[in-house]
Amino acid sequence: MAEPVTALVVDDEEMTRAIVAGYLARIGYRTLEAATIAEAWAILSDPTITIHVVLLDRRLDDGDGLEVFERMKAVPGLAEIPVIVQTVSDSSAEIAAAIRAGVFYYLFKPYDGALLRSVVRAAEERSGRLKTLQGDLRSRADAISLLRDARFRFRTPQEAQNLAITLSTIADTAHSLTFGLSEILMNAVEHGNLGIGFEAKSVLKATGALTQEVENRLASPEHRDKYATLHVERSDNRVVFTVTDMGRGFDSSRYLTVDAFQSTATHGRGIALARMVGFDQLTYVGAGNRVVGVVNLNRPAVPPAD
Template structure:
């Protein structure tokens, strides 16, 4: 973890856009500085060239637009290492090509997707810090490598590749820029070549945050242990040649040797193109794609040497949905722990096996930590307790309360088959624990397949809904005193008849309160409409119900959003 929070410069002429980005970045632990146009941003960067880890740059602005500023930045040795994330409402292919050619790290299309904004910013900062570390390593290494005339090296792991990249870069005049390019090609040789991870597979691993883990695991297989990357270096009068050969089956390098506008929005897959542009005069693959020859021309008058290399994307692969490095480790740990409170995929599979009901959930927090929680309570082979709770507020305070609730619920199992008593018991235990102004809303119900009913009690929750097989939606009643307000609260037990093929749906108020891109809240009626509409495509899980709305929801979310589906056999 870095000692100081990473700092972003947010450049946008629209105040609202600036505020949205700043709010998101600050919530994620970044420091931010804002500028209203390119002129102001240039002034700030000139005065503080070493103060920023990333720049978020709007394309269309008065006085000096984003492209002009980007061009200036890339021409300035003091500033050209800072990754620039362009934003544009006009995701035109030409715009993207122009921006990427000029050295943009990434393109974000407006309206901004909060999760993408944070993951891309995080990756850009990680790249930048990694690049600084590489350069720092470079500065510390002996310059003896400059005496290297010819050599052959081999390595197996990413770390070894990193070490070699730093050392070999020293053999060349443009060491600073070369190190990132070599590092990129070495990584490619290990992951795509020797270990056989293709583009789509990498995307999945990145999304699941298992990329490094998978690399380590594959390196430890007989195949991984037996495969090496071979590097030959040959200094000639007019430059240095690197030949990098892996022991894989090769790959379709032609698809990746330039940054296509189509992939400007992909989380990875631009390493080769960036490597090409970093400092190499030429980069040529053999037909199969398992050997690459790079040429670095020497001579200070070489046009390539004079062209300021663009900032790299050497580790775009680390894009993830995890909180950025600048969020404290404790918060990251808390998030991991909170996710572990949720029922596991295995427990859902076990419920489906035992009872035949299929459970699915959507759990999305409005900040790193959330105030929603859901759970299940198996009672017997015909009955299942389901609950969904929402603590007032969101963020850390609400999240801490979810841990409290999780423990309390575990102590209420003796009344798991009595929804009203269950809620009263949870309430009794919460009163006195919660500080002033904090409360929880909750729905607890028992899916009874033998009796064909959903018996439930509610504490100020949106009503449970049932979609019948004919598509008709039945609305329950969520009224009840919130938990934690009065020790003497009593709750009503209510009932919705179940039938085979029915779909039970519950959600926190974050769903109805969420805004669509048109600025309208979904509302209770909108939630019912979503459920009704899902019958048309026979949707039986939360993805099917929520997908049409999640595609057009405004992010950042105003509140945590949890939805739960229970499909009856």
């Protein structure tokens, strides 16, 4: 019999822990609970317990929840566990700090069960893809270091993610660049080529139907021949990523500033975050179906925001 998926829920509110456990029980997850950093670390350090995903509150009674994540990154057996940060704060600085630290998933309280389950599954799926790629990532990095000018064509979310993970090794800021590239490549697929707008994506995410809708549109006569392109140009000092899709474009100004963080929607912050932590410059060209991201290879490391 397969081992059940076990989630560690770290939150100082007992009611929140119980609600999250109930949400995850509906998809067959087992949950363990911790109210403090110390309790969470005791569970994570127990060799008899296998944790598959961690839901981590930022503000705990004994400190910042990100401390747990930082400790996990230093332990080989824990570093690969996907972490979802949850908080009542909608601060762009806090989100940027979490992403720089290596967190890809951020939930704002309150959220419903469908959204939580969707994010947990996405985190697990992404973690699985990362593990698959890690075996040959070093050889990829050595090859990517030779890149000077390359063009790629992609059409599916998985192809977009694989490109983002592989090409991010071109810079020392690989983790932040992975996030930034992933955002603009996924936008080219979902929003650009497949025409899934902001409001439609909100509904699809809330109902857990986004993945199926993407697959349906990729197979449809209207969209099955569409593709996006990525052009990578590298010099001694910088890398320029140009992504072009076959969509009609959009008003990018709405999503490039910190105003995006003030929305109560469950998405729409990705472009602003990509601009903040993934690239030194991010510019949408023309109608919005082409975006140019620039990474300076000689920039100093940016410390996490307080």
